[in-house]
Amino acid sequence: MSNQQWDTLYLNANLATIPSDDDLGIINNAALAIKDGKIAWLGARQALPAAPTTLANECVDCAQQWITPGLIDCHTHLVYAGNRSREFAMRLAGQSYAEIAKAGGGILSTVQATRQASLEALYQQSAQRLQTCLQCGVTTIEIKSGYGLDLDTEMKMLRVAQMLEQNFPVRIQKTLLAAHTLPPEFSQVEAYIEHICQQILPQLYAQGLVDAVDAFCEKIAFSTQQLEPLFARAKQLGLPVKLHAEQLSNQHGAQMAARYQALSVDHLEYIDAAGVQAIAAAGTVAVLLPGAFYYLQETQKPPVELLRQYKVPIAIATDCNPGSSPITALPWVMNMACILFGLTIEQAWAAVTLHAAKALGLEQCIGSLSVGKLAEFAFWEISHPAEVIYQLGTFAKPANADLTKVKFD
Numbered sequence: 001m002s003n004q005q006w007d008t009l010y011l012n013a014n015l016a017t018i019p020s021d022d023d024l025g026i027i028n029n030a031a032l033a034i035k036d037g038k039i040a041w042l043g044a045r046q047a048l049p050a051a052p053t054t055l056a057n058e059c060v061d062c063a064q065q066w067i068t069p070g071l072i073d074c075h076t077h078l079v080y081a082g083n084r085s086r087e088f089a090m091r092l093a094g095q096s097y098a099e100i101a102k103a104g105g106g107i108l109s110t111v112q113a114t115r116q117a118s119l120e121a122l123y124q125q126s127a128q129r130l131q132t133c134l135q136c137g138v139t140t141i142e143i144k145s146g147y148g149l150d151l152d153t154e155m156k157m158l159r160v161a162q163m164l165e166q167n168f169p170v171r172i173q174k175t176l177l178a179a180h181t182l183p184p185e186f187s188q189v190e191a192y193i194e195h196i197c198q199q200i201l202p203q204l205y206a207q208g209l210v211d212a213v214d215a216f217c218e219k220i221a222f223s224t225q226q227l228e229p230l231f232a233r234a235k236q237l238g239l240p241v242k243l244h245a246e247q248l249s250n251q252h253g254a255q256m257a258a259r260y261q262a263l264s265v266d267h268l269e270y271i272d273a274a275g276v277q278a279i280a281a282a283g284t285v286a287v288l289l290p291g292a293f294y295y296l297q298e299t300q301k302p303p304v305e306l307l308r309q310y311k312v313p314i315a316i317a318t319d320c321n322p323g324s325s326p327i328t329a330l331p332w333v334m335n336m337a338c339i340l341f342g343l344t345i346e347q348a349w350a351a352v353t354l355h356a357a358k359a360l361g362l363e364q365c366i367g368s369l370s371v372g373k374l375a376e377f378a379f380w381e382i383s384h385p386a387e388v389i390y391q392l393g394t395f396a397k398p399a400n401a402d403l404t405k406v407k408f409d
């Protein structure tokens, strides 16, 4: 019935377009147009080529609200059963990792709880956590498996991730992290990696449950040499890889990940100059996880200056997990990244939008407000984007809430 060129036109908005990590790309009193789910035009309102109602089927008054790209949480273990608050209390009381493990804590306690949980129970617990993420303006989230360590439970976890995507307004990237730790059924690392390569990975990939492959490279987990066959198998299947690397020690995981053109290497407290050079050359994103650094009361910080010097894109994420970072609020992690690691406001914003999109291989379609990218936004009632980081407990407005459709002539 109408032949307007755009579907929706947002007016009286303030935009933070996030074109880079040293510029928020602010446009005040802006207009933003959508056509077929993509951004078709944006700029100052007075630069609109004609009267709004002649341009779009629907005009929306944003009443000076801010629009940013939807936030992207590019590293989470959001799907798990139970929680480890008892362990948290033990740690505060001064008990060691070994004592906690002996008392039935640690990662294997989450493995046990997740194996025992029904699909429905696992879904319910995870959905509750996801809801908090969404209240913080998240529109894309990565969820890893890795608390199953057997075919059935890894499948159950990734199915839950898939169900969450079907039932909530969010894009979910599913990552297989079967190489998280050695399951109790295996005494030999090589045999378990072989089992992942031959059974778990190909079967779950065939079911459409795997978008990327991740692993934990650390003294207490797997070495680069042990992980090599897994990355080779992922590449054979055409799947991108990521790596938990140099969190507690320097195992030169970054170099190996770079050889496989990893999308990201994550944690990086102990990465050295050679590691930084390798990921810079490979175009790999550095994902920093200040929540785990904070909860574990670490003192070795990732070399942010060195990463900047080599122009490595820096993303940050919640690392939401029951052991070392039970956090669902991405803005809190932005705050930690600024206070603990010295990121600027501009870098923290780019780290959960522009660079987080690249860490998931989605930089062509999301991560900034620019023409051609998907219309996935967060709306905020603030007077400047710094407030989201500065004032803990600032939540995004539900999409289109309180925005009124009015006539603009």
Ligand SMILES: [Zn+2]
Pocket (backbone or CB within 6 Å): 075, 076, 077, 244, 319, 321
């Ligand atoms: Zn992690």
